[in-house]
Structure formats: C-alpha cells, structure tokens
Amino acid sequence: MADDNITLKPKTRTKPKVERPRLYKIILLNDDFTPREFVTMVLKAVFRMSEEAGHRVMMTAHRFGSSVVMVCPRDIAETRAKEATDLGKAAGFPLMFTTEPEE
Numbered sequence: 001m002a003d004d005n006i007t008l009k010p011k012t013r014t015k016p017k018v019e020r021p022r023l024y025k026i027i028l029l030n031d032d033f034t035p036r037e038f039v040t041m042v043l044k045a046v047f048r049m050s051e052e053a054g055h056r057v058m059m060t061a062h063r064f065g066s067s068v069v070m071v072c073p074r075d076i077a078e079t080r081a082k083e084a085t086d087l088g089k090a091a092g093f094p095l096m097f098t099t100e101p102e103e
Contacts, residue, residue, distance in 0.1 A: 021073045021074065022073075022074065022101060023071050023072065023073060023102040024072065024073070024074045024078070024099045024100065024102060025069075025070075025077070025099065025100055025101075026047075026068070026069040026070050026071075026077050026080060026081050026097055026098075027066050027068055027069065027097065027098045028057060028061045028066060028068075028069050028096075028097055029061065029065070029066050029098060030061045030062055030064075030065050030066060030067075031093075031094050031095065031096065033094055034088060034094065034095045035093075036055075036062070038088075038093060038095070039054075039058045039061075039095065040054040040055050040058050042084050042087050042088065042095065043057055043058065043069065045087070046080055046084040047069055047070055047080065047084070057069055069097070071102055074099070078099055080097075081097040081098060081099050084097045
C-alpha cells in the first residue's frame with residue numbers, strides 16, 4: 001500500500017453508428033399486352049396488396065408509363081421484382097418490374 005496516489009480513469013464506451021440500409025424503389029413498367037387483371041393479381045400475390053391498392057398502382061402505370069409499387073431494402077426489392085417479372089414470363093406476358101435506388 002505504498003502507492004496511494006493511483007488514479008482510476010473511467011472507461012468510455014463508444015457506440016458504433018449504424019447506418020440504415022439504402023432503400024430501393026420497385027417500379028412497374030406499363031406494356032400494351034399484359035391484361036390489367038393479371039397485373040392486379042400479381043400485385044396482390046407478390047406485394048400483398050389489396051384489390052383496390054393493386055388496381056390503383058396498375059392504373060397509375062397504365063396512365064403514366066410506370067408506377068412505384070413499394071420502397072424497401074435492396075435485397076427484398078430485387079427478389080420481389082424478379083418474382084413478379086417471372087410470374088409474367090411464366091404466363092407468357094412481357095410484364096416488367098425494375099428496381100432503382102431511392103433518392
């Protein structure tokens with residue numbers, strides 16, 4: 001006990017700042033061949049939309065050429081866009097969904 005002048009320093013903890021993942025938009029592109037009812041059915045099945053919401057998104061794409069379906073992290077966006085596009089291809093329609101980063 002000869003050294004009574006020991007000073008204790010509190011340890012500082014730093015929390016790492018975690019960034020939110022960048023979000024991506026899933027976009028429905030309009031075409032002149034895919035029936036409206038089929039597009040609505042795909043929106044309901046893949047994106048779990050109600051009949052009314054699916055119809056509204058489909059009509060927006062029909063009128064303006066494209067429509068944002070949903071915004072989510074990249075892996076989910078790419079998976080759902082591919083699944084929806086594949087459903088269209090399997091039925092013989094040129095239905096197309098794309099993804100792009102949200103600004």
